Amino acid sequence: xxxxxxxxxxxxxxxxxxxxxxxxxxxxxxxxxxxxxxxxxxxxxxxxxxxxxxxxxxxxxxxxxxxxxxxxxxxxxxxxxxxxxxxxxxxxxxxxxxxxxxxxxxxxxxxxxxxxxxxxxxxxxxxxxxxxxxxxxxxxxxxxxxxxxxxxxxxxxxxxxxxxxxxxxxxxxxxxxx
Amino acid sequence: xxxxxxxxxxxxxxxxxxxxxxxxxxxxxxxxxxxxxxxxxxxxxxxxxxxxxxxxxxxxxxxxxxxxxxxxxxxxxxxxxxxxxxxxxxxxxxxxx
Numbered sequence: 001x002x003x004x005x006x007x008x009x010x011x012x013x014x015x016x017x018x019x020x021x022x023x024x025x026x027x028x029x030x031x032x033x034x035x036x037x038x039x040x041x042x043x044x045x046x047x048x049x050x051x052x053x054x055x056x057x058x059x060x061x062x063x064x065x066x067x068x069x070x071x072x073x074x075x076x077x078x079x080x081x082x083x084x085x086x087x088x089x090x091x092x093x094x095x096x097x098x099x100x101x102x103x104x105x106x107x108x109x110x111x112x113x114x115x116x117x118x119x120x121x122x123x124x125x126x127x128x129x130x131x132x133x134x135x136x137x138x139x140x141x142x143x144x145x146x147x148x149x150x151x152x153x154x155x156x157x158x159x160x161x162x163x164x165x166x167x168x169x170x171x172x173x174x175x176x177x178x
Numbered sequence: 179x180x181x182x183x184x185x186x187x188x189x190x191x192x193x194x195x196x197x198x199x200x201x202x203x204x205x206x207x208x209x210x211x212x213x214x215x216x217x218x219x220x221x222x223x224x225x226x227x228x229x230x231x232x233x234x235x236x237x238x239x240x241x242x243x244x245x246x247x248x249x250x251x252x253x254x255x256x257x258x259x260x261x262x263x264x265x266x267x268x269x270x271x272x273x274x275x
Contacts, residue, residue, distance in 0.1 A: 016207065023200045031199070032191030046199065053203045054210065115186050134187035166183055 004068035012060045019060065023053055026069055029136065030076060036131050037080050039120040048083060052076040066145075070138065073146040077128055084124065118168040126161030129154050 001009075004025065010018035030052065034045040052075045056063075063071055119127055125147065132143040133154075144154040229235075249255055 016204070016211070019207070020200065020204045023203050024196065027196060027199050027203075028194045029191065031194040035194065036191065049199070050203055050206065054206060057207050130187055131191070134184065135189065135191050137188075162183060162187075165187075169183070 001065065002068070005065060008060060008063045008068050011057070012063065019057055022068065026072055027053075029069065030072055033073060033128075033131055033136065034076055034080065036116075036119060036135075037077070037124065037128060040116070044083070048076060048079050051079050055079070067142060069136075070142050070146045073132065073136075073138075074148065077147055080124070114169055114172055115165070118165045118172075121168055122161050122164060123157075125149070126157045126164070129157040130161045130165075133158055 004022060007018045007022050007025075011022065027049065031045055031049045034048050034052075035042065038044045038048070052072060055075050056072055059075075119130070122130070128147055129143060132138040132146060133140060138146065140151060140154055140158075144151045147154065149157075
């Protein structure tokens with residue numbers, strides 16, 4: 001069993017410190033995933049990440065084997081969808097402010113910024129599928145389980161997302177050249 | 179383009195500094211646990227209080243005392259207890275030999 005799996009079982013036995021270690025270990029990747037899902041809305045991403053960890057702690061006894069981070073992503077994605085439905089009448093985020101609100105790390109080259117902006121144009125399932133399968137290195141099966149969708153649907157989201165991204169990036173590149 | 183895109187997509191997500199996030203999460207978990215403990219304790223206290231107030235505790239106690247005395251002075255129960263003890267002792271002897 002992985003280190004995270006062992007810590008999760010310790011947490012399930014009532015060891016809150018073990019859960020604290022899990023939070024520290026996974027917060028960066030989880031917040032990065034939610035930051036992309038919310039199209040760069042830091043406040044909302046952090047709120048969702050907090051709620052995800054609280055729910056994970058409440059349901060820690062239900063965690064079996066497998067990837068703990070995958071399990072966290074499943075909770076985070078369902079929370080994100082609930083929030084998106086709740087905010088149906090208002091935009092979930094300020095999509096066009098990506099450049100201003102993007103994390104100030106090494107992720108600042110123009111091309112990467114274009115990818116982030118293009119990602120923001122995708123439908124949430126496509127964005128989630130591409131992020132899990134590429135940036136977070138999930139297998140298709142793991143990503144399908146985390147997003148609670150059949151494998152075929154996941155593959156179709158990945159393919160459609162990649163095609164749309166390629167079209168968007170090409171269009172921007174051509175506009176920049178001309 | 180597809181290869182280039184795949185490489186771009188495979189870049190790890192930018193790391194997000196903790197900046198007290200983990201501490202805030204654990205503090206909220208601690209508050210929730212204390213709150214749930216307080217609610218459970220209050221629930222038990224209310225149940226115990228209601229039990230003592232609503233149930234005829236004294237007459238139930240007297241009935242219980244009567245039943246225990248009857249059972250303890252019963253010949254059948256004494257014989258059954260003796261048989262049980264004898265069985266356990268003999269089983270221990272046989273398993274050792």
